[in-house]
Amino acid sequence: MKENHFKYIGRPVPRMDAPEKVTGTLKYMTDYHFEQMVWGKVLRSKYPYARIKSINTSKAESLPGVVCVLTHKDIPGFNGFGIVVPDQPVLARDVVRCTGDAVALVAAETKEIAEHAISLIEVDYERLNPVTDAEFAMSSNAPSLHENGNIHSHVIIKNGNMDTAFEEADVILENTFYSPRQMHAFIETEGGWGIQEPDGMLTIRCPGQYAYRDRLQIARALAMNPARIRVISHPIGGAFGGKDEITVQIYLALLALHSGGRPVKIHLSREESVIAGIKRHPFKVEMKTAAKKDGTLLANQVRAVADTGAYASLGGAVIALAIEHCCGPYKIPNVDLEGFCVYTNNGISGAFRGFGVNQVCAAIETHMDMIAEKLGMDPIELRKKNAYEKGERSSIGHELKTSVGTLKTLETAETCELWKNREMYKKNISEPWKKRGIGIATSFHAVGMGIGLPDYGAATIELLPDGTFKVGVGCEDIGGGNSTVYAQVAAELLNCDIEKITVIQGDTAETLDSGTVTASRSTYTGGKAIAAAVPHMIRVLTEAASAQHRVEPENILIGENEYYAMTKNGEQVSTYEKLYAYLHENRLSTKVEGHFMLPKEKEELPQSGGAPHHLYGYLTHLALVEVDTLTGETEVLRVVSIPDAGQVLNPQGLEGQAEGGAVMGIGYTLYEDVLMDGGYHQTANFTNYIIPTIRETPVIETFPVESTEETGPFGAKGIGEVVMIPIIAAIMNAIYDAAGVRIMHLPATPERIYKALKSRDVRQ
């Protein structure tokens, strides 16, 4: 971190929410119990695919202690939800398409009574054969799960001329990659509270990633004026994309309308969360990549199929982003790329940190490693040779107008200690059957929404009687640490101590709509929105000081934590408290707003589903692994993370993101998968869903390269997702470097690695 003249920006500021989270004193919304509360439960479908012939709730209703039993008949408005297309029923009417489908709701005096009542609801199903393979779902033999067929979306990007490209090539690689159904595995499962206030207003307290959109989805289902609904979506026990879509908000709202004004609580068990919650899309990626002898990439042909499960949620956007990113941050002149988002009866897939890029990065970065090996080239050299720079054209044919840090991250990788001493590290094995290897991979991830989706931010700043500022931003802190960044930006620009800033997030009554906490956008967007609001607050304070001391505004100076008026009698001090008192006495507003539109590309690539984006964050990962060739176990020993996040606003926060992302990437590569069989979840809970613990966490070093992004707040971009992407391929490449096997079906479990070793030994 180079020297700067800022008090907070670029400084390691401890997270404001850390003490209460680390000590456990923070109460999440699902931790609360209220007097007079009732428990809500959801009846999920018994089968992955079935027609509902009838639903009989009479036995459940007559159970003592039951407050209400609701079915599709009790939905006052539209029976559906979904961020893009509302294809998921709130409560199933005639058909169920996955075991996560909700069929009925119960509210009861206790959780046990609610659970028992759920078991008393009689649903007469006619079972249908579930569609559990995405390729089969696309075929004409498969039953149509939705009105318009099983292909929810099909995106295409073409550039250059493929025919001649493969003829000119010296190296051609063609492989198929399979990726796991990763679970967000947040600490707080889906849940929350709903209550109908005495005046008829609905209050829904439920962790989410976009309170304003959740409110609109609730309003649609309830046929209710959204202004009559308050959604509080913060604090959150982790989200990672898994709380972007509606989770239980609409169920809470429906039950609250039938609970006689009593608060109703739903909190999914881990087992129900596994079944009903969204997951990362499992992909099949077929990739064919061509290069010349000198390492110049010539062509890339990709066909990716994403299993979105029973409902679309954000699946269309996920496959579009995957195809936009599937050639890596390189300039490949000829590409033929297509992606399909396909309905099946396998649960539901949706948003998840990385948003489709993880799956395709694993493919292109494995191919880069294989090309380097075939050509006898250094893998970093090969990447440097093909990486695009600002002002150049990417593989999908658009010109990069914003900062591009790929080369800097690769140069940093080349000179870092782990890479320079890699031969020494590889030799340093602890037991004869262990093999060590080092892998590298680089990737990128768009910041903000694609073309076609308005992207804006808004913030409020309010001066309070005690001389502190309340900064309101709609964007929730889902764990990334944006609240601290918001406080830093506000304190820096207002020229006050950070202790004078309170940040309010995720509450439709307290904050303005500032868009989602997704797409690595909230630091950039919220930061810019605060920066847009600050001048208004400074104007309010300056005018107040000027009126208070009867001098012209130009005689007001902004000091640290106070304002100075240059009067005839010398310098007079105005504290924030005094300024508040003046504004209050004169009935002047103490609250200002700032609004901001994210810059966008102007021309959309036809059929691409929203590409290109205007801004991207870049990152290179190195990983050192040790493979036990007796058992196939892989241990990640060291990780180097080299992000280009633009200017770093909070180095400590960046390290937190880089380390958390690396661990999540390790989990994705080596351990995590929700297994399904015939549409049923085989993985029930954390007994068999394996996420890394501290014993699987290696030494992780973070070396940011800073490429100032002129449009960002203090030159910053976004980093929340790319921190977990290239590490996947870096580990895959390191496993190959160590043991000589390429695992293209993730996760690379001990059994998969062992089998690959065994079949290789048989061949040899």
Add this chain to the structure above:
Amino acid sequence: MYASEIDMLSPRSLLECLYLLENEKASFRLLAGGTDAVVRMKEGKWQHDYWLNLKNIDELKFITIEKDEIHIGPLTTHSEIISSPLLQDHADVLVQACREVGAAQMQNMGTIGGNIGTASPAGDTIPALFALGAIIELTSITGKRQVSAEDFFVGPGKTVAFPNEIITKISFKVRGKHDIGLFQKLGPRKAQSISIVNVAISLSMKEGTKECLGGRIAFGSVGPTVLRAKKCEAMLTLGELSPDMISNISSVAWKEVMPISDIRASASYRRDMASALLERGLYRLIKRWADNERKPF
């Protein structure tokens, strides 16, 4: 019946507990550390009349040595076993197995008696008890009986204990300084996982050599109960435990196991891993023996 309606009885002594168990009209579940019982309760699998909470029976918590025998009370927690100097000296294989049980919280709550009583084929302490040749004491109001660990388990979740009996003692012979042991576990990750395969090894070594005078090997998670690998054991004494010899012994291990396929691993992988873990374990054990002896072999 709701789980919250199950009453809990907390006897203050073993005698009181045994007396309660004589009531044939009521069904009971013993509650030791609760690390397994609470999970079953949440799953709604157990529908019994009473929890019999053993927490207050202090007379079942002990680690003692009497003449040439070590005695462990069934309510001894995994953490207490791990931190016992006596067991570190005389039951290294058990100490290591307890270290691999779940997370620190599980080790603090879970007990050795509970691990035995649950009788999971993947239970981590059970192979170690096989390797130590442990004897399990069962007590009812009418008397006591001794059952060897190997005869104690009937199948997954099933033991020879009658409903009116409880485990009151686990005992085994004191180990000499030439007796060495090791526990190896393969799980889907290093920490907090259920074993895909585990193995406990106990060897009696001839001083100053790599020759083994006899030993026990027991595998977990590769059969309906923990299994002794008697063919491998027989081979231990055939000659010096060189890397080649270790490899030969280990290659026989797959013939001793009959694992299932489940979502954690396939049967064929488990079978191969029985050999792999034994090879890795014997190699590490002999290396430790050689390093400790500090003598050139």
